[in-house]
Amino acid sequence: MQQVTLTVNGREVTAEIDERTLLLEFVREVAGFTGAHNGCLEARCGCCAIEVDGEITKSCNVLAVQVDGAEVTTVEGLAPQRLAPVEHVTTQSLAGMYAPLEAVRTRAEDLHPLQEAFHRCHALQCGFCTPGMLMVLKGHLEENPEPTRDGVRHAIAGNLCRCTGYQHIVDAAMEAAEVMRGDAPVPADG
Amino acid sequence: MTEAPPRTAGPGPAATGPRLVGTSVPRKEDLALLTGTARFIDDIRLPGMVHATILRSTVAHARVRSIDTAPARAVPGVLDVLAGAELVGKVKPWGDLMQDLLVGDHFPFATDKVLYEGQELAAVVAGTRYQALDGCEAVAVDLEELPAVVDPEQALRPDAPLVQERIVYEFGEGNVFDRYRVRVGDFAAAERDAAVVVRQRFTTNKQAGAALDPHGCVASHDPFTGVLTLWSSTQSVYMVRDVLADVLQIPRTKVRVMVPEVGAGFGSKAQMFGHEVIAALFSMRLGRPVKLVLRRDEIFRAGTTRNSQVRYAELAMAADGEITGYRDYVVHNTGAMSVWGNQVVHIGTNVGMLPYPIPNVHVDSDIVHTTTAPGGPLRGFGIPQTVWAKEQLVDMAARELGLDPLAVRERNVVDPATFPYRTPMGQVIDSTSIKQCLTACAEAIDWAAKRAAPVPHEGLGLAVSMKYTSCRHPSLDTDLSAVRLRLETDGTVTIYSSDVSHGQSHATMLSQIVADGLGVGIEKVTLAPPDSMTAPFGLGTYASRGAAVLGTACRLATERLRDKVLAIAAHVLEVGPGDLDTGNDRVFVKGLPDSGIYLEILAATAAYRTHQLPPDFEPTLETVATYDTPTEREASDGSGNLSVTYSGAAHAAHVRVDPETGRVTVVDYAMVHDTGTVINPLVVEGQHQGGFLMGMGMALSEDYVYDENGHQLNASFKDYLAVTAPEVPELTRMSEIPAPSTTIPGGQKGAGESGTGPVPAAIGNAVLDATGIRFTALPITPQRMLTALREKERRGVETLRYPDDMPDFTGPRCPDEWPSPTAAEADDFDFDFDFDLDPEEGA
């Protein structure tokens, strides 16, 4: 057993763990953030991608003991105060109109531009690969504020998606980049 | 033909407020998935939960001498161990239980014989996953390996190893599990009268669904109530519940199946699996919750795959390009187990004949066992395999006759003067725009101009297909879905359905229907998670049935709910129900949309103030509706209208082949679809793009590669070449030409699988155009491509069929007369390259 301390989404977590514990397992099972997913456990599908000290990492292929002391950000850290989805609005005044993003924004102003763009562009279907896609693209767009479609495709070459054909994911990344650059106003709705 | 339900006119749009059906409403599902708060199967943690893993066979075919679980019990942390022998006579075998063919070939573990690599031998449950794995390693297994049979045609030979020894099949013998035949018209006459008959042996690959969310479950048995609760990553709640209850011989009411978020399925989760039984047994034995989530290599080896086929296909064409006949002998590889296996060839062949109303069709098929992973449903359900052969034959015949492949297709696609139109195969086409789709698709790829100015190593190819929208399976005589709706006392609406959404956007799509039908804001509508204790009985989510069949059930339930609401409002307002309308969350007198009674008032009245209800009104506002499609069972000649309506797909591929590496790049791709009335255009576009992705994988890279011992060489995402983003062309040349279904009340057609059907054939036709090589095997890997190019150069020919070159063959009278094939060599994946050194040395 080995004592490991990680700061996960700003929360310090210390635990005595089996040395075999993968970073993914620490984040999911010890820290309790299940947004990073286990899709293959062989560093191929990218569903487990998270940031370790600001560097994107496939957490299924790193031991927790290897990164003892690190700061870790998972998809939950992209919109920190967002704990449960808004599903239920019961005021009568909303009748007949539909603007879910506005409804969301009243509670969650800081959804990451990528999250909003994924929503607008229908860049997720089953949603299992989405947390990894978001984290990898976040890093890519931060380093490449003016991305190309081809560059985005290469950035997610290690992230599998079986649902979307990737088209809407690339669309969303390009839209999010505009917002992140400040070139585009945050769209009012879908 | 069965009549459509009497009520074809829907409730109509709410008098005020935007109509949501037909608009790209952003999905209700997204927020939880985007923020990491969605719960998939592996995210479930229950108090006291323990972890199970399965020990699987590392050989494909073997006699079980002994399996000693005692050493595993001594491993620290291990709580219980199960193996095959002790379960015999205690749990019931299963297999296609919902069909007439009750073959019972499935059991939680191999007992006397192992039939494929990855079959379950034993299972261990322990405090942690690592302890369970340690326990598995300690189980002592003694197997006597038997010869494997990987090739389905080898499996047909009388001296082939027998896979299923204990089961006597009603319609087959040896390794033949079942047979299928179609006799429509007179192919011999068509052959006699044809200007050309083209013939070719085609083979297709075993493709994985490879849904990223692993198969898995959590079982929790409550010893006090006797209720077994199973959370499972599945596409069908009731398929799992009913089969599991039957296998365990406990009442249906004592099994509760609940489904968390499911990270896709594509058909690979449309059945009950052994791991669900194993987890249930462990939980019942221990009285603790048990989690069992499969690893990726287990899913590859023991999950289901797209059935590979060998097709000896022939197509007869008249001089003017009319397709007059189709004959085929299909060897259909169903793997070691029958999982929807015979259904795939029946439906894939029947519907695969579309969009051509071919008058003479003659098909024989042997559905055969091999010692490979079970074949089963996968996006397209047999249609991509049929279309791969048929649409290449269409091109071959057109070329022989000097006709434009586009013109030949335009001449032949179903385009009747009046609807409904019954084809010779029996499909009832209630509407279609396939001809317009074809023309538009050719324009989108710039067919005429590009063909007039060919570029070296580049080529264009077309393919068309139609896809069933849900299906009355030949031996599954039902095609229903159901929805229950409840108008809650605050004016919100809950939808209950057992058809699992695993990417299809049910919460959004159904809410759009309810919002329009009831005049309620979409933010007030919620889809309850699938739960067999609360949801009405339905078949599940597969076969492109969500929007059309489930959507229709939802529409009917909405109409019934609206009728009840109007009845109360009419009573309160003292007007007739016909004078009322709904909208803005209200019921109002027509013409006065700003007045009226809020739905929440009416709902509260129905629940809390029942004395104010109309006389004889049954309190509460809850309705249920079931929709079973008016489809037919298959006739003895193989004909029949198996689907309620048919969506159309016309695809055009533009490929480039690198003559130095063999890489085939899809540089451009056009898709024009008829998906009927589209509920959510952006969602349907996403379905088509995803369908294309799976078709592209089938065409160019994805395959199960086995060695001769039945060992799968690429059971990982490292070696299994799932398509990644850089390989996919920009999928922007897409459009819809909707021909709304007239049978489905809302006009919908199935969207999920429409985009897959034509892809391999369109790419194959484009590869021929680019290189002169007609590929007869899938996938078209760089290694095969380059080998074919060199072979063509060596022979000095203009065109070459590869790997099966049989252009001069004049035709068989029976399958035995076909020339023996020149099989493609095992593929070019990096692992199959023999190094001289012993890899163990470096370990």
Added chain:
Amino acid sequence: MRAFTWLEPGTTTDAVALLREHAPGARLIAGGQSLLLAMKDRTAGPTHLVSLAGVEGLAGVRTADDGSLVVGAATTYTALTRLDATALGGWHGVLGAVAGDLADRPVRNRGTVGGSLCTGDPRYDVPVLAAGVDATLRITGAGGDREVPATGFAQGPGLVALRPDEVLTALVLPPRPRWDAVAFEKFRHRVFDAAIVSVTCALRAGADGVAEARLTVGGATPAPTPVPGAAARLVGPLPDPDAVAAAADAAAEEVLPGGATAGEAVRYRHELVRTLVRRAVTRAAADLRRS
């Protein structure tokens, strides 16, 4: 994964001592991108993992006094891609380009140069580049320090010439004047995949063309393989396309004799060697012409 003990030495001396103390089950781990895969599917089961993460001086790149480039074994691929032209000048920049075009960013962030060299996977890029430019490897062990040529270090899949109690400390690229042009070419199925075949071509200019040529092929054989016969054909005037093609044919035959008539998998690699040698030589020769 089987159970193991986690050890974190601070110096290479301590690391070597731990390897000796816990032989034969002890293994070094740097980024772990290859080793952890093997441990997870239980094809590797070390009893002790000796981490190089805390060992001083193993990560980083510096130019030595003689102009050679010393790349610490624990330097990640991403760290290499971040170096500018002053740190990775001239053909040394090929190392950065190769490091930036393998696997994907998450793997490049963890994977190290030393891990790539010591895994002994014939399809990895860095060993083919290292052998291709005639680099050397610095090794320290109980028996002292030694320096060996990169060529010959890998001896087969999973097999390298490193004793169980030794640590690879650095990859040393020769000073820039050693070569005037270096080109690396590879073919892989998908961007993320390891190469099926890769080729390094290094050329040194002479008075009127090529004074020295070095061709190294990876992926086609169990370890990176130099093809000196084919390379020798490039010496002399700058090769024209015919000469390049002839050298490519010779290289394919040298690395996979009889490959043109072998089974499909070997034949395909034979073809890829031809293609990639042609591409690499063409590119390197063009660089030479420009310089």
